[in-house]
Amino acid sequence: MARPRNFDERQVLGSVREQFWDRGYTATSVSDLMEVTGLGKGSLYGAFGDKRQLFLRTLDEYRAEQFDAVRGALEGPGTALERLTGLLEGVSDGYRNDAQRRGCLLANSTSELHGQDPDVVSRARSTYQAVEDLLVACVEEAQRDGDLDRGTEARELGRLLLSVLQGIEFLAKTGMDGAALKRIGNTVLALLPRT
Amino acid sequence: MARPRNFDERQVLGSVREQFWDRGYTATSVSDLMEVTGLGKGSLYGAFGDKRQLFLRTLDEYRAEQFDAVRGALEGPGTALERLTGLLEGVSDGYRNDAQRRGCLLANSTSELHGQDPDVVSRARSTYQAVEDLLVACVEEAQRDGDLDRGTEARELGRLLLSVLQGIEFLAKTGMDGAALKRIGNTVLALLPRT
């Protein structure tokens, strides 16, 4: 018994995400968000709160999706080593094939806001910690499989892989050649200590 | 035969750099720059042009300094492998020991502006390309020294090291534990293929 909403929330959040992804948080104005969603100011504020709340919601959905994608890749079929290979290739393919080279929304947001918004930093920290843990678990499994040597701690290898993933993400934004980006992933994988 | 400037240009540029480093480009206002430099608006515009010009100048000085520091580390005394080790340690120490975890000004600027300012991207690209080339040259030297195996292309190893450096820079901004950051550098070094 009330007027129903005139928009699809998921669709609106999708447009908002694209806008923040393209421009970053600070450079995105509420007018931009109105334009891109087709919503009036009052609807936007009424449904999602202010600009920062909307941004954080967008960011939370994004990082949840990204985390799920990583988990899917690392807990999927195939041997642990194959899954690590698949993840590295998938991630670098994603970044290098994006014509705009926008990188990762969470990484961009962290770089932009780490000095101003502790809530963004804590979200970044917990997300990357979780990804690290997935990587470590997969390395451990590859070690148990006898594909990787146990001489180097799984934790250290997992962190190195995380670091390389983030390095690739960044270098993609600098416009590094796509083939070179891909080979970076191949190179770490080739250097992982085999049995 | 004219009124002399009332400020030290280098000092002003230093304050401006700190401000852009703390807040980023968009979130820094001209008022912030006035406050932090002590200059009036007219002086700022008269001496350095508009906000963007001032930013680009700041950025150019920064990346020149950073490049020189890398070159110094990679062309200094010691064996090539020792110099690579020193660079990795120096960089990760720099990032992890910064209480504010501000990361690298050039990397922050690239992440913030890559979708909006091609001039920033091209500056980033050329700087990282130059650093990559230094790394590759040092790897080649270590291979000639017989410290590193020739089985993996120096170019690939150099790019991997660049990627790890940028990964460490980023993870420092996420608040990753300092000891963990340091070990990432140690781990890549340990995995480089020895003879």
Added chain:
DNA sequence: CCAATTCTTGACTTTACGGTCAAGATTGCG
């Protein structure tokens, strides 16, 4: 059909932004 409830619209307020400029201050040179 009416009432209660929620949503939409867009005008409005306040503040801050980047940038310009005229007026006055400070210098060296002649």
Added chain:
DNA sequence: CGCAATCTTGACCGTAAAGTCAAGAATTGG
């Protein structure tokens, strides 16, 4: 000294920012 040249100061301008809110529109239950 006084004039030309440069620098400083701060008022000013137009624009755009984030956020509020009152008035009207759409819906369902009674």
